[in-house]
Amino acid sequence: MNIVSSLRDLLGDNAVLDAADLATRSAGFLRPDNLQAAALARPANTEQVAQVLRWCRNNGVGVVAQGGLTGLVHGADADPAQVILSLERMRDIESIDPRQRCATVQAGVTLQALQEAVEEHGLMFPLDLGARGTATVGGNAATNAGGNRVIRYGMMRDMVLGLEAVLADGTVISSLNQLIKNNAGYDLKQLFIGSEGTLGVITRLVLRLRECPTTRNMALVGLESFDNMTALLKHMDRELGGTLSAFEAMWNGFYRLVTTEPARGRPPISQDYPYYVLMESQGADPEGDSQRFNDALASALEAGLLADAAVSQSEGDCQRFWALRDDVEQTFLGGVPCVFDISLPMAEMETYIDELRDALPGAVGEHKLWVFGHLGDGNLHIVVQLPPERADALRPTVEQRVYAPLSAFKGSVSAEHGIGLEKKAWLHVSRSAQEIQLMRTLKAALDPTGTLNPGKMF
Template identity: 70%
Template structure:
């Protein structure tokens, strides 16, 4: 069976790359390897996606959808037997409805492209993350992306009004709703959001938009202890009158890493505080927002919750503050990093990190733990560095030390990056047997042959 030739008949010669051509394409910005597959299909329309899936379903050929390849859990890994499916040529912003505050987009649109396009309409799509220049909106939906402003706007699933998806057998399910309130039976779009391409391929979306804020105030703050961090979150959420849009926390080791050469960032405040909070407020009151923000900071500093801080004076200052938090690539400096994306209740975080430090000290003697995250929504990112030469030999040990304690705290092994292949063995930490059984029932109903992103999320 000539897979490449058949796919070219279905969607045209320019829409298909063979295995050799595919091997020249990177598997992602943070990956050293190349994509693998029997072919890469790049359809231009939903009908072409349906044609590819219908044929692959008939011939029992696995299909691995891939977006911007910015994921960190090997959710788009392929093999020599599968067809890789990219919607990179389905990249049109079809419409922007300023009155309804809704954008209709194809799944291959880059997140940053939509953000920049909306500026001329004085609207925003508030999902934001460090990979905004590469991540696609279809991929954001398929993984239920979170990012920097979940505390105010929620996850990706809160921003999707409707979508169109293609099932494994080529059936097109169009649920392109534009209504915020639509209680007409099952909300079918939620089946596909966060499913990582295992239940269907998202091809188009209707996205909810918001009016663009006209003010932005930021501060980078040094705090003496974790109790002050959680108290500050509650106070600022109240005192900023609903304008709090981000509450990011960096433990001291991470802050030192991203503010010390050869990192490009420089420390706006001293490097010797236990915790650092990046605080952002976005509003629409030019006369009042800055004063309210400064007054709130003065109060918490007078009370000792904050011991040092730098207040933004310009948009350039805001960008510099965010560049420190977004400089996650620095965790690849100084060792072989295992990177984790977890969530747990705020009240449990200090005990969890203290226990993790102790267990790592006992069982992984030569390591370095870095902690940061979107603390306003309970999401922590961890990087455990081990010596480069030892690398993968520590994976099982480190993963068990990070994941297993989450069960006692009712935490999640994945806050925003999904499960993919990497977290599949640990899914049972966060999901019970009944939940896993229902997931398998859904998978069997929508993809009975098992061609969609085979092996990801749920074990075969």
């Protein structure tokens, strides 16, 4: 059986790459390795996706769907005997409906392309993350992406009105619903959102849009204590009357990293505070919103909640503030980073990080620790950088120190990046045995031959 020639018979010669072609393609964001698989199929539409899946299932070949390859948990890795199904040719924005405030798109559309397209209609797609130029909306849905504005707009799950997916046997489930309220039976789209391509391949989506804000106010503030940070969140959310759109926390080490050479950013305020917060408010009243934002900051300062603040005076200032928070690539310089994406109750965060910081020197020796994240929705990103020559040997110890304590307060080993290969050994920390068994039951029902994304999640 020649996989490449068989798939080329289905899709055409230019739509299928062989193993030699794949050896020139990066395996993903900041990955040193290249793709590997028996073939990479590039269907142009849903029917071609169905043809590929049907052929692979009938011939016992595993299929791994890929979007923009911006994931961090090896959820889109394939092995040399499998087929990669790339959505890179399915990038049509089929329609934008300003009255219904929704867009119908193919799954390979990049997040940034969608954002820019709907902005021309005075609308916005509120999901936003640093990899917006590469990440695809299909991948965002398959991993239930979160990003920077979950505090106001929710996760990707909250932005999908309907979708179309192809099951392992080639059956097309098309539920391109445009209604916000539709309680007609099971909400089948939820089976595929966050399932990491293990239950079906998402091919098209109907996405909910919002009116585009006309104002943006931001501040980067320094705080003396973690308690002040959580109190500031409540204060700003209350005072801004629902317009708070981001509340990003940075521990001192991360702030210093992204505001010191060789990083491009420079510190808007002193580097000596233990905690920093980047706040954003979006609204539609240019004079009133700025006044409200400044008044909320002033009252927070009077209450002793913050020690210092840099307030945006222009859109350029806003972009520079966000560039600091998004400059996570600095954590990859000088060593091998172990990147973690967890969530836990805010009341536990300070103790959790303090205990992790105390435990790591004795457990792994030389290392660097950086902490930042979306405090408003309980999501922390932890990066432990290790010396290159010891990183592989020490990673299991670091994972134990990061993941095991989460069980005590029902935290999650994955806040927004998924499980993939990297976290499947730790799924039991966040899900009960009964929940995992039900997940296995769903997998067996929809993909009994294990064709889709084999070996992931469980």
